[in-house]
Amino acid sequence: MKLRDKNQIMDEMSMKRALTRIAHEIIEANKGVQGVAVVGIRRRGGPLAFRLADLIESIEGVRPPVGVLDITLYRDDLTALANQPQVHRTEVHFDITGMSIVLVDDVIYTGRTVRAGLDALIDLGRPKRIQLAVLIDRGHRELPIKPDFVGKNVPTSREEVVSVCVREIDGDDKVTIQELVP
Amino acid sequence: MGISAQSTQFNRRKDLLGLKDVSNEEIELILNTAIPMKDIIGREIKKVPTLRGKGMITVFYENSTRTRTSFELAGKYLSADTSNLAVSTSSVQKGETLRDTIKTLEMMGPDILVMRHGMTGAPHYVAQNTSMRVINAGDGTNEHPTQALLDMFSIREHKGRLAGLKVAIVGDILHSRVARSNIYGLAKFGCEIRVAGPPTMIPPGLDHLGVKVCFNLKDAIRDVDVVNVLRIQRERQQTGLFPSLEEYSELYMLRPEHLSLAADNAIVLHPGPINRGVEISTDIADSDTAVINEQVTNGVAVRMALLFLMMGGRRDEIAA
Numbered sequence: 001m002k003l004r005d006k007n008q009i010m011d012e013m014s015m016k017r018a019l020t021r022i023a024h025e026i027i028e029a030n031k032g033v034q035g036v037a038v039v040g041i042r043r044r045g046g047p048l049a050f051r052l053a054d055l056i057e058s059i060e061g062v063r064p065p066v067g068v069l070d071i072t073l074y075r076d077d078l079t080a081l082a083n084q085p086q087v088h089r090t091e092v093h094f095d096i097t098g099m100s101i102v103l104v105d106d107v108i109y110t111g112r113t114v115r116a117g118l119d120a121l122i123d124l125g126r127p128k129r130i131q132l133a134v135l136i137d138r139g140h141r142e143l144p145i146k147p148d149f150v151g152k153n154v155p156t157s158r159e160e161v162v163s164v165c166v167r168e169i170d171g172d173d174k175v176t177i178q179e180l181v182p
Numbered sequence: 183m184g185i186s187a188q189s190t191q192f193n194r195r196k197d198l199l200g201l202k203d204v205s206n207e208e209i210e211l212i213l214n215t216a217i218p219m220k221d222i223i224g225r226e227i228k229k230v231p232t233l234r235g236k237g238m239i240t241v242f243y244e245n246s247t248r249t250r251t252s253f254e255l256a257g258k259y260l261s262a263d264t265s266n267l268a269v270s271t272s273s274v275q276k277g278e279t280l281r282d283t284i285k286t287l288e289m290m291g292p293d294i295l296v297m298r299h300g301m302t303g304a305p306h307y308v309a310q311n312t313s314m315r316v317i318n319a320g321d322g323t324n325e326h327p328t329q330a331l332l333d334m335f336s337i338r339e340h341k342g343r344l345a346g347l348k349v350a351i352v353g354d355i356l357h358s359r360v361a362r363s364n365i366y367g368l369a370k371f372g373c374e375i376r377v378a379g380p381p382t383m384i385p386p387g388l389d390h391l392g393v394k395v396c397f398n399l400k401d402a403i404r405d406v407d408v409v410n411v412l413r414i415q416r417e418r419q420q421t422g423l424f425p426s427l428e429e430y431s432e433l434y435m436l437r438p439e440h441l442s443l444a445a446d447n448a449i450v451l452h453p454g455p456i457n458r459g460v461e462i463s464t465d466i467a468d469s470d471t472a473v474i475n476e477q478v479t480n481g482v483a484v485r486m487a488l489l490f491l492m493m494g495g496r497r498d499e500i501a502a
Contacts, residue, residue, distance in 0.1 A: 070218060073230040073260075073490070084491050086211075089218045123227045 003161055003178040009154055010175035015135070018151035019048070022133050023055035025149050030100055035128065037065040038102045041117045042088055045069075045105040047168035048135060052104060067092030069103075074116035090120065097125035102149075106164040108134040111145035136175060138162050197309040197316040198488065200325035201366040209367060213335050215487035216480070222259060223482055233262035236493050237292035241267045241283075242319065243274075243299045248454055248478055249319050249328070253296045256485035262493070265292070280304065281311055288312050293493060297321075315492055323357045328488065329453050330363035332481040334371075336473050337408050339480070340449050344371035348445070350402040351375065352434060353412030353461055354383040356423075360453045361412060365391055378402035379434060382423040399434055404443045410451040411436050411462050427460055437463045441471060449473050 010018070030036050033056055040049025046068040057063040070088040078084070103117050114132060121130060133149035138156045154177070156162060161178040165171070198204070222228060238257040242250050250266065257264040267287065269275075274283055280299075287295065295314045297305045302322030309316040320326040338344055349368055355361045355377045368375055369392055377388060378396040388395055396402035403409060414430060424430050441448065450462070450472045458464045466472055 073218075073222075073232040078232060079235075087215050087218045087487075087490065089221055119231065123230070124225070 002181040006177045006179045008176045012173040015173045022149045036100045039067040040104040042070045047166045049104040065094045071116040071120045074120045096127045101127045101130045104133045107136045111141045111143035199318045201327045201363045216483040219486035220483035233260040236262040238262045238264045238294045239292040240296040252481045325363045326359040330367045332484040335480045348374045348406040349408040350406045351377045351410045356383045356385045376402045380424045
């Protein structure tokens with residue numbers, strides 16, 4: 001399966017602005033950062049969670065705890081995959097019980113990753129509430145899941161792929177829509 | 183889903199019968215996967231839904247405390263349904279053949295069979311005659327692959343690597359499936375392997391595997407990073423391969439004075455159950471250099487990794 005870039009919808013600056021706005025919205029929705037923690041879903045939700053924590057700290061002067069969730073073992077499509085995906089560690093080194101958790105991912109699509117993330121999170125403790133922040137909402141939900149904070153709504157067709165690049169993993173920051181090469 | 187399925191060839195493998203024919207990449211994948219699995223064992227909620235709806239059955243024709251329980255808990259922590267055939271109270275005692283017993287179990291629908299048998303090659307025979315995936319939990323004096331995997335995991339956890347380490351395996355090498363699987367596995371990663379034990383308990387041909395044979399414990403232990411002490415298997419000791427347990431312990435029991443010859447921060451492994459005062463002195467068994475208790479936890483983690491890697495994908499996609 002080969003993909004080619006169709007068009008770029010975000011660059012470094014627009015990603016930064018979107019994340020900064022989300023950071024403000026998180027603070028506003030939670031009336032501060034007391035009891036708030038940010039947890040990213042591997043892989044690209046991880047770096048985004050750390051960036052949101054940095055931004056929240058620069059606005060409020062308090063850094064919320066940050067964690068990274070590996071949801072591989074919670075996927076609902078494992079038996080449909082020919083090969084098992086690599087499992088990585090979940091690194092949430094604080095007690096989430098009683099906290100307001102902001103779950104972070106790069107793209108929300110069917111909602112199945114978030115469903116897995118919610119289950120993985122709840123197995124670590126009992127948060128007071130869970131909110132969802134995503135950089136891109138591309139539609140086509142298959143589960144009743146709705147993000148609380150969205151960087152950009154992007155209408156897509158199911159044949160397209162939304163590719164989020166983050167400098168921590170990919171070397172640069174950008175969001176592109178890709179399509180299959182026939 | 184949002185994350186890509188990194189392709190691994192592992193679950194194209196139907197069975198795990200020994201480390202002899204397992205690649206370095208597969209071993210590394212198992213060991214790497216065992217790291218997040220070990221985290222799960224340390225959590226308050228020790229359960230993930232990964233293998234929901236999968237069935238696992240353990241059939242042990244020989245006694246076992248840790249291996250069988252370890253597999254069973256590994257399956258349960260991953261939400262598989264696990265069941266154990268108690269051979270001593272089963273129809274095996276009425277003369278049912280191995281093949282018929284396995285066929286009967288297969289018809290109950292489990293996906294994976296974990297098997298220990300006193301005969302070398304029994305799991306291989308079973309694997310060829312069943313659609314279930316088969317994991318060898320020890321066959322005769324041949325292999326015990328999951329023990330070697332947990333030993334390798336424990337070594338890597340303490341030493342940060344496997345490559346280039348010096349490892350001494352001490353005891354009854356001839357009858358030890360643990361030794362055999364360790365030798366196959368460690369040799370693939372470029373470890374320098376030495377064995378020590380009574381001459382009657384050293385099988386011929388070890389030099390072909392690159393193993394150095396020592397008949398003196400001190401020679402074997404000098405400068406090593408790891409000492410893996412084997413249990414003297416009293417159940418396989420009816421043939422008089424050494425005069426007495428007293429003489430064995432005099433010559434081959436690991437004591438602090440031996441360990442002082444090893445490299446700094448050397449660790450001591452033992453597959454258990456330990457015979458205190460026979461192959462290992464109580465001082466060492468209870469010291470910080472012994473990682474024997476950690477090995478037990480690591481065993482569950484490694485078996486969780488293996489079950490996860492083997493039970494993914496649909497059965498009709500598996501190359502037999």
